[in-house]
Structures are given as C-alpha cells and as structure tokens.
Amino acid sequence: MYRGLPGNRFVLCENVGVAYEYVRADRDQLFMLPPSMRDWIAEDHLAWFVLDVVDKVDTAPFHARHRNDGAGRAAYDPDMMLVLLLYAYCTGMRSSRRIEALCRSDLAYRVICANLVPDHRTIARFRAEHEQAIRDVFVQVLRLCAAAGLTTLASVAIDGTKIGADAALDANRSTAAITAEVDRVMGEAAGVDDRDEALFGAARGDELPAELAQPGSRRARLSAALAQIKAQEAASSGARAQAEKAAVDGRKVHGRKPKGPVAALARAETEVAAAKVRAEAKQASRAAKQAEAAAGGRKLRGRRPAPDTSVERAEAVLAAAQAAAAAAPPAKAAQANVTDPDSRIMKTTQGYLQGYNAQAAVNEHQVVVGAGLTQQGNDCLQLLPMMTATAQQLSAAGTSNQIALVLADAGYWSEANAIAEGPDRLIATLKDWKQRRAARELGTTTGAAPDGASAAVAMEHRLRTAEGASSYARRSHTVEPVFGNIKENQGYRRFMRRGLSAVQSEWNLICSAHNLLKLYQHGQVVPA
Numbered sequence: 001m002y003r004g005l006p007g008n009r010f011v012l013c014e015n016v017g018v019a020y021e022y023v024r025a026d027r028d029q030l031f032m033l034p035p036s037m038r039d040w041i042a043e044d045h046l047a048w049f050v051l052d053v054v055d056k057v058d059t060a061p062f063h064a065r066h067r068n069d070g071a072g073r074a075a076y077d078p079d080m081m082l083v084l085l086l087y088a089y090c091t092g093m094r095s096s097r098r099i100e101a102l103c104r105s106d107l108a109y110r111v112i113c114a115n116l117v118p119d120h121r122t123i124a125r126f127r128a129e130h131e132q133a134i135r136d137v138f139v140q141v142l143r144l145c146a147a148a149g150l151t152t153l154a155s156v157a158i159d160g161t162k163i164g165a166d167a168a169l170d171a172n173r174s175t176a177a178i179t180a181e182v183d184r185v186m187g188e189a190a191g192v193d194d195r196d197e198a199l200f201g202a203a204r205g206d207e208l209p210a211e212l213a214q215p216g217s218r219r220a221r222l223s224a225a226l227a228q229i230k231a232q233e234a235a236s237s238g239a240r241a242q243a244e245k246a247a248v249d250g251r252k253v254h255g256r257k258p259k260g261p262v263a264a265l266a267r268a269e270t271e272v273a274a275a276k277v278r279a280e281a282k283q284a285s286r287a288a289k290q291a292e293a294a295a296g297g298r299k300l301r302g303r304r305p306a307p308d309t310s311v312e313r314a315e316a317v318l319a320a321a322q323a324a325a326a327a328a329p330p331a332k333a334a335q336a337n338v339t340d341p342d343s344r345i346m347k348t349t350q351g352y353l354q355g356y357n358a359q360a361a362v363n364e365h366q367v368v369v370g371a372g373l374t375q376q377g378n379d380c381l382q383l384l385p386m387m388t389a390t391a392q393q394l395s396a397a398g399t400s401n402q403i404a405l406v407l408a409d410a411g412y413w414s415e416a417n418a419i420a421e422g423p424d425r426l427i428a429t430l431k432d433w434k435q436r437r438a439a440r441e442l443g444t445t446t447g448a449a450p451d452g453a454s455a456a457v458a459m460e461h462r463l464r465t466a467e468g469a470s471s472y473a474r475r476s477h478t479v480e481p482v483f484g485n486i487k488e489n490q491g492y493r494r495f496m497r498r499g500l501s502a503v504q505s506e507w508n509l510i511c512s513a514h515n516l517l518k519l520y521q522h523g524q525v526v527p528a
Contacts, residue, residue: 061133089513096120131505142397147527157479164494165343224341268321275314379411407475
C-alpha cells in the first residue's frame, strides 16, 4: 500500500523506516563526457593555475637536453612534464609510480597530460636529469611571487629543519666494515665467474645472482662512503693543525667548546701551550721595559702587574681533561652511510635520524624567499651563508629591495653572527622558553644597551625592549608554520633521492611547490 505525500512523492507504508528521497547510484547510466578537456575540471582548479605558471617560466634549460632534430624516439614535452611534477608536489605526491597511476584515474592529472600516461621511469628520469633546471625554477616562481607583491622584506625569519635521507641509521659503517664488504662482494663475484666459467666455458650463462645484480653500483656507493670517512678524518686533522698553530702563535683557540673527552683533551693541551707562550711574551715585554727604564736612570712607572695565573688555570683544565679522557670509553671510529654517503646523522627533538639539514628564509607572507640545504647539523654555522644565499636568490628573482630585519632562534646565536656585516638582526641568546622566563624575571628595558656591553648583553637588552620583543615574536608564526605545512600537510619527512646535489634539487622543488600554493591562495591569476 502506498500513501501520497506532498509533491507527488510516495512511500511504502508497510516498510516502516525506509527513506523515500534516496539519490540512487545508477552505475548503468550512460553519460556523454564534455567534448573539451577544459570542461572536465573547474576553471579555478589548481591544475590550470600550475599550467599558467609554467607558461610564464623559462623552460629552455629543460628543452636543451633534447636534440630536437627529429632523430630518435619522440620525447614527452618538457613543459608538460614540469607541470606534472610541480602539480604532484603541490598535492603531496612524489612517488613516480603513484603519479603514473593518477595520470590514468585522476581528471586533473589527465588534463595536465592531455590523456597521455608517462611511464614512471620517464617521470623519475625527468626529475633526475634536470636537477639544476629544477633548482632554477625556485627563483622563477619567486619572481612571480614578487610580481604579486608577496616578497616583502620588512622581516625575514631563518630556520632549519631536519629531513630524513633515503637511507637508514643502521646503514652506517666504519672503514674496516666497508672494506670487508667490498672484499666480500668482489670475492663472491669472482667466485661466481669462476664457477660459471667452469660450467659454461665461453658460452653465455654467467649472470650474477640477484644479490649481486649490480655490483658496480654497490661498489660505487661503498667507495663514496670510504671517501666520506677520509674527508672526516682530514677535517679533524686540519682542525688539530689549526689548534697547534694557534698554540705556537700564543693565540686562544676560538669556536665552540669541543664535544667528547678526546677533543676536549686536545683543546686543553693546546690552551696550555698557548698560555705558556703568552706568559713568556708578557715576561719578556716587562723585562724589556724595565731594562729600558734602568738604562735611562729612572724607575718603571705604573702598577706592578699581578702574577700571571693563566698557565696554572690552563694546566688545571688539562689535568681534568686528562682524567676525563682516561675514564672515557674508547672513541668510535669514523663512519659513513653506505646507502647515501652524503647524508649525516642528525640530532632532533625526537632522537637521531639519517638525513640533511634543510634551511629556509621566510617572510611575513610565509613565502620562502631563500632555500638552502646542508650536511651540517649545527644551525649556528648556517646563518651568514643563508643570508647571502637569500640575497642572491632575491636578486636573481628581480627584487631590488633589501632585507630590513633577520629573525633567528637561539640555534643561530654566536657573537660572530651577531656582529657580522649585513641586515639588522635579532637572534635569541637562549631557547624561547628561557627567553620568556628571563623577560618576566628581569622586566622590559628601554633605550640603547649600556656602553661597553658585550654582543650577548646588547642583544639580550634589545630583545627585552618592547619593539625587540614584538619583532622577535613574529619569528615563530612566520617560519614554523611553513615547516609544519611541508612535513605534516604535504608529508615531506624524507627525501626521495640520494646524494647532496639531488637532495638540494628536491628541496628547491618542495619550496617551489609551497610558494606556488601561496601564490594560488593569494589570487588565482598568474601575475604577468
């Protein structure tokens, strides 16, 4: 029995609880797709925006790799491949196999490729073969951001984040382990060759087993890892030679305090030698002045200097360092990663990871105006290089304005960074929570720092002024959300490629995608 309802709708009364307004999923319904691809997705879709961006980008370096003389197999248009790669990174997709699959199933990808389906190997090769050109795309996207008014430089926050390499922590090996692995691979390859030679003679059939399918590639990575260990040992020897020269000259050894008992012992020995040289120089200078005064028949004026205790203090530090070194366990041998020899062990708040230190300079629009990447885990050494790199990238993007203020957290603090030439800067001398606690305990300040104040005291005084505190407070909500978006929203916690040059190219590509999204959100018209 059916009962009529307003609007000529009917419901089966016996079936209590059955809805009468379902939208049915009729999978047998026939459709006529729009005849034009431009009707497949909305006019304001991100895919159209990226296509318009690449139209404004100079893609000549991408085309330069192709002969373009009609010989050989036809290649995919590099402009299309660049759009595909940029759109994929904008949507958090990096796997070449996933991108290939989306070219079959996703309408936006199908529009970008005009229903073509590039093979995943083609996509991976395009990304690998155009490292430098992809790095240059970052500058060209930055130029478009500048045209849209998104590269204001009233304040720029510089920070770094650790991103994992395509390698595991437990793939680090010492020189002895790598040498043994090389010998094992070569021995197994030679054994297989000898056995197959005995079985097959000059005939084919001497293919290596799966685990030895690419011994040349494996040997190359092992050789690169050995080279990295030798470079580390050479750098350590160079630092020790520099310290010994400072001891001979009587100079103090500058830089951060060394970590580890062995390095601390070497530093203490150098300081003792340097203190003795300085003490002897002072004594010689005093004796010369006394002799000169006696020759003139007068007494040496001035207060008699206090006894020099610098040697005794340095020797006390040396004794403590010797005791610590004697009680310490043997130092670990230098190691390198056999999967990605260019990567390094990085310390993070969650522990250690095998990766790289990605650096970014970000303005108040959260646009990345400077991108860099280093193997060094210490941010302190990256401030001045990042300031220089940012200025160069902005200049290449056609921006003539200069950075007015640089903001950096305590990881970048050093006296050298504070007083170096360049833009005005605010660098925290303590971690943020310690900085806030000090501000509460010591209160605010006004005016300039006291005369004769050290660089640290002057910076702390400025950070506790109302203007300095307000300016520095912008740092956290300028650069931190950028890293949060890249890691959490887009999922870029590990690089896809290996090697310093390849990873630098990928980091620039990630930053380019981030800036494209900022430009897209700002206004869906690509600036001329």
